[in-house]
Amino acid sequence: MNKLLKIFICLFVIFSLPLCAQTEEEVGLQSIPDSVPSVIDSLYREDQFYVGLTFNLISNKPDAISQSGFSGGLHAGFTRDFPLNKRRNIAIAVGLGWSLNSYSQNLFIGEDEAGESIFRELTNDIDYSTNRFSTQLIEAPLEFRWRTSTAETYKFWRIYTGLRFGYIYHFKSNFVQPGNQVVQTEVPELDRFRMGATFTFGFNTFNFHLYYSLNSLFPDAQLNGETIDVSVFRAGLMFYIL
Template identity: 35%
Template sequence: MNLKGFILMFIISCSLFAQQEEDDTEVYVDDHYLEDQFYLGVQYNFLTGTKNGIKNTGVPFSIEAGFIKDIPLNKQRNKAIGVGAGYNFDVLRPNIAITKNGNDLIFNIDDNYNRYDYTSHNLEFPLEYRWRTSTATNNSFWRIYSGVSFIYNIQNSASFDDNNGNTTSFNNLTQLNKTNFTLYTSIGFGTWNFHVKYYLNSPFKDSLRTGNGEKLYFNQLKIGVMFYIL
């Protein structure tokens, strides 16, 4: 065998050996994968069930972030329970103003202010049922996550700007509910998901009345986007 033939046979042998090594290499697939996820959401705050002329002003919004632990329910791992904890920042802008009369705070439906802000910092604890088309090797998939969450308020405030540019502020209002419950659903593919959340109770306590004896009641409906990050 001449030198050229020897070199050709050597190259072919090395190629076949490398191919065999590649075929024999096992690709590890984690059949016990979890969809533990960080989440970040941005929503618009609608008011539903309003009475006595209560309406939205400005742009009320909500931002939430947290972590959800995945607990699979079947071998395929496309069905699971999610348990999480997070932070929720809410800005509501109903046309409800507060004035002070001695030691008392008077709430009234009043359209004579330029800006209304009710802000709250909350802890949120979601519990959800999770359906998805994920696999151990696919991180982009369809999902429907639906559940309930418990809201615990840790701080709130209200401020109002009148027509003269004066601002009136109040902190830690006891007239607002300390806790609330929500129903929610996230539907989407990959990172981007449509998110809707409905609050079962009004932000204001059921016993609260205006100076005219009117009940202040409405529910929050949040519609926006939710991002899930593995």
Template identity: 45%
Template sequence: MKQSLNKNNNMRIFLSCFLLLSVLNVFSQENTATQDTVIVKVDSLYREDQFYFAITYNTLMNKPSGLSQSKFSSGLSAGFLRDMPINKKRTVAIASGIGFSYNNYNQNLAISSPAGTPVYTIIDSDIPYDKNKFSLLSVDVPLEFRWRTSTYESHKFWRIYGGLKLSYVLYDRSVFNSADGKVVVTGNKDFNKVQYGAYISSGYNTINLYAYYGLNSLFKSAKVNDESVNMKSLNIGIIFYIL
């Protein structure tokens, strides 16, 4: 009788241990599976969608004879880019979006508009004036190729982004302010409404170097002293990316 009771007790202990181990094993498998699922999900879906803000120094290329720049010509741009990774590690991507740019160009090409027709004159060096510039406000559509060292765990990484930017001029304004008065011209038909150029940005984390070169002329039909004004824009500065 005593041996039978011992056998029953041993059997109960064995069954209890077996059931406990089985429950722990199942719980461990479920927990591991859940963790793996979360890691795969995060790693497979992260993007580098970004707001950007750029500050640039603007220079003019292919200037006509006698034209020079004075003071500091600045530019501001801001927008949003949608990131579309194209490799498994998500370090290579294509991005596109929309933004706005406002660019100033201080120089000595005075623009007037008697009888509604734009007239261009190089300001003589012996003529004093307070201000002479033209400004352009544009809506931008960038399309860029991206390479970076990013991971889903960190937003601090090295990057090289480059591409093309298509711009449409929404508003233009030219100002010549001298002792004789102030001349303001808007809606100048000689400005190219559609402008495009190539750009590149490179750096680490939030702050990056930026350069843009216009591939077509700012003006489409302007002339000064019978010479066509085929100036292009070169903008160099800093661009900030914010997730």
């Protein structure tokens, strides 16, 4: 009888051990959280990559000059965001970007036999299909930034204002008429160094962007005895990433 009791006790202990182990394992699994807790970056930065689309206007132009067709621009770049306060919603930003712009208008740009630049109005009696000039620039934006952002929100209001410095590394004027094409890339009267004021405001993805040039494109050029003191105004949308 004692022998049977001992055997029964041994079997009970042997079969009970896996049950206890399983219970402990279940308790351990229940203590593991279902998801990894999110980490809030208290040192966050905002809007460090940008892409923009603009409609380009020529301002301060002589009465003889007018725009026709579509004139647009494509802009992209990187800015380094430097927050100024603890909440990090006030900041300055400096960066580097690229800009492509085209302007359709009736100002013919060419050169004479001596290599001197020619600026001439294209009147209605001249038959032509295309007259535009385009620019490609390397730009350096400098911005003062205010926004309603926090470390947890990705949708916020923003107001950015500042200056944008640039250099035109490629210029092309293209005139096309039946049986004739004039392409001009070297224009001594062109001021390749650019400076403009910028203003951007919006919410989340869509932001309105304004740019106004502070110096003339052709400060040394003349048309009919009048200085071609034209500037550039751009208006469009700016999209920010990260």
